[in-house]
Amino acid sequence: MPRLRILDYLIIILSLLVVTASVFWSSSSGGGESRAEVEASGQIYIMPLSRDGSLVLKGPVGETRVEVSGGEVFISDSDCRDKICVAMGHISSPSSWVACLPNRVFVRVINDNPTEEAGVDTTAF
C-alpha cells in the first residue's frame, strides 16, 4: 500500500457515501401512480394515493374505515376487538399492506412504474 494523503482518504470516504446513497436511491419507488387496493368480502375497491379520501367497509365484526391522506393509506378505525389493523400504521410503498383479519379487510399498495414491472424481488451478486 502506497502512502495515502489526506485528500485521498476524503475522496474515498466521499465515494463510499455516494455508493451508499445510490443504494437508497435505487430502491425508492420512482414515478408512476401509486394506488391502494382494498379487498373486503370479495369486493375490490381502488383508491388512488394522490387523492385524499376514506372508505368504510363492512365485514363480519362490523365496520372498518380505510383512509388515504398525504399519499399514504391506513386503517383509521375498525370494530374489531384488538385494533391491530389501526396500529399497523400508514403505508405508501409498493407491496406493503395493512389488514384487519377479523373483519376480513385487506389493503395493499400497488404501483405501475417500470421498476416494479421489471419484477426485481431479489438480486444475486
Next chain:
Amino acid sequence: MPFFRLGLANLPILLGLRFLRPADLVLLLLLKVLGQGLINGTLVSYVILFSLAGSVVSVFTMSMVYRYGGRHVGLVGVSVSGALASSLVQTALAVIFIFGETARIIAPFSIGSGVVSGLVLGIFAEKFVSGSIWMQKIERRYLG
C-alpha cells in the same frame, strides 16, 4: 455490459496527468475512447457516446483534482474521483436516455464497481510512478 468494464484504460491518462500538456491529454482521451470502441465492437452505437461522456467528465475531474489538490492528493484520490465522476455521469445518462427507471436498480453496482476499479488502479499507479525508472525516462524525454 458496457458499464462494468475495468477502468484499466485510464492508466495512461493517470500516469500522463503529471506532465502531459492539456492538448495531449485530450488526444489520449480520444484515443482511449476510440480504442475501446473498436475492441468492444461498440464504435458505431450509442454506447460510444456513454463512453465518451464518461471519459470526458473523468479526465476533467481528474485534472481539476490533481491541479487543485496539490500536495494533499495522490494518484489514488485522483483515480477514484475520476472513476466516481465517470460512473455517476454514465448512470445518469442511462437512466435519462436509455433504460429509464429500470437502470436505477443497477446504479449502486455500476457506481461501486467503478469506484473499486478506480481505487485499485490508483494504488497501482501510485506505486508504479514512485518506483519506475521507465516512467522517469519518459517524463524526461517528453519535457526536455
